[in-house]
Amino acid sequence: MKPAAFDYIRADSAQETVSLLARHGEDAKVLAGGQSLMAMLNIRLAQPAMLVDISRCQDLDYVRVENGHLAVGAAATQASVETRATLASEVPLLALALPWISHFQIRNRGTVCGSVAHADPSAELPLCLTALQGEVVLRSQSGRRVLKADDFFQGMLMTAVRPGEIVEEVRFPLQQQGARYAFQEVSMRHGDFAIVALAAVVSDSAIELTVGGVADRPARKRWARISGDDLDTALNDFAWELEAQSDGHASAEYRRHLVRQLGRQLIQKAGT
């Protein structure tokens, strides 16, 4: 199908974008890479009156290290982060997770901030941001506010973005001393939406496991360095806490099974 008619405005800067959003309110929808939004427009799941295209905002097209995190601007593509030569030493979890996002051709246009703003429960980038306890910078005409990932994601496709705000930047904390990372995902075919996706962060004193694709948003759990039966019990409790649902892709039982089995594999992988 084809999109319903809309007004289209090509913004040249972040400032111009937020002033347009202030003027047009909830009629306006931000378009960046469009790799989720264009599909929704084509099948008319979304029919906004106006699109504000930020993909040519030079001041939003950046990936840089500052203040202990990797900052990614709203116009930066997933490919621009994936192909960054220093990524594996800066944010190892991102280097592990990015190749799992959809396909080469989609990552070439899809943006990091766009995926975070879309907040699909099975998406890799919200999962990584939650696992690393990163931050989201929201900007409106009246200023900026910075939210922790846990406060930003509020449910399936639901975030703390208010009318008039854009996700201006997301911040992934740099590799922590002594921390080791692992990522794993199960889907029907590589590049499909994840049935279950997991990220493990293991340090000398703690284990953290974050799970996507099961609850309505990524869920993170932290334990001491437990192992054996204690770890199995903890993983089983976590799997049940997520309140997995059955759908056309997988049963709730299978999702709990994956959380337990892959969770243990991943923690062992990261911990050795």
Added chain:
Amino acid sequence: MKHYEKNIEYPVTITLNGVTRSAPAEARMLLSDFLRHKLGATGTHVGCEHGICGACTVRVDGVAQRSCMQLAVQADGRRVDTVEGLNHGAGAELGDLQAAFKRHHALQCGFCTAGILMSCSHFLERVPAPSEQQVRDMLSGHLCRCTGYTNIVNAVLDVAAQRQAAIIGSTQHA
């Protein structure tokens, strides 16, 4: 800032395979439809229109991406390369990718082929000497219902090897 009002056509200009082309388009027109219906460049095929099948893949400013997942107005001023630009010069001689696809029987009905060729042409620039696994990963963004992919993988690896050999050959002669 530029404002395109709905239901009104505005001129959109792209450099299509090296030639400047212009036509009027509404803001809601997809790049894929602009190429086919406004510019008559029907080499780019349209399958699913939601980013799954990969048939409509083109290169925008050199980068392989779906032409059904962006608007024509977003490509205004950009360079767009499609399958029509892959042959050598203006003649009918096939480019090395196309020739390898023919040699390896890497297509049957050909519907998916135009998009796959455009992905491959960008991919081999980014990854000049790929492993089979890397080629298969890149191809996961395309659906082909005829070939089972094996011959496509063989064709891409063959082109990569040929190009690498040509580079080594030219350095040895130099």
